[in-house]
Amino acid sequence: LAKTTQPISMDSYEGQEVNITCSHNNIATNDYITWYQQFPSQGPRFIIQGYKTKVTNEVASLFIPADRKSSTLSLPRVSLSDTAVYYCLVGSGYSTLTFGKGTMLLVSP
């Protein structure tokens, strides 16, 4: 079971690009990398998922190097509403998806 390591917290200002890096040195061949976002009093919400290289959707981009031992969630031009906890998960199929403590992103005006 791949374990992930990510910063406890990050600070940013509105309009800036935010990059949150997650380390997962023991990622298995079949594992995918998934990021979730959680606002207070809400359940986690799927943001993006990828296996290798780069994935982009309307919310974020996910960069995964060739060795797949880390990944970076990129949030372009953050706003105050992006203040949340971001979780990096690694797993495949129905294997247990273990949440760590996540990264608390605080966006200030």
Added chain:
Amino acid sequence: EAGVVQSPRYKIIEKKQPVAFWCNPISGHNTLYWYRQNLGQGPELLIRYENEEAVDDSQLPKDRFSAERLKGVDSTLKIQPAELGDSAVYLCASSSPGTGFVVTQYFGPGTRLTVL
């Protein structure tokens, strides 16, 4: 499309009392998960269902916790008797069969339990 529905949203009980949480997953999702989230921590998986079958309950404290998913749709998680340490947010999630190795979970808003 309706999301995962949970009730109640909040529950306050005294210790040693029983409590139950209800979850209605997204229509068509055959996999259902119950998580517990303590303050400042990530969600911790308690049990996973595939249709009616509990396929992973290794983290469920079976002395006081029980769950059921009759007919493979709605699910109920019960605690009896509740202890002070059970105060947490209980999250329900569901997913459909993934494409290949990919599974995406959809979470409900959770039930915040306070045990006094």
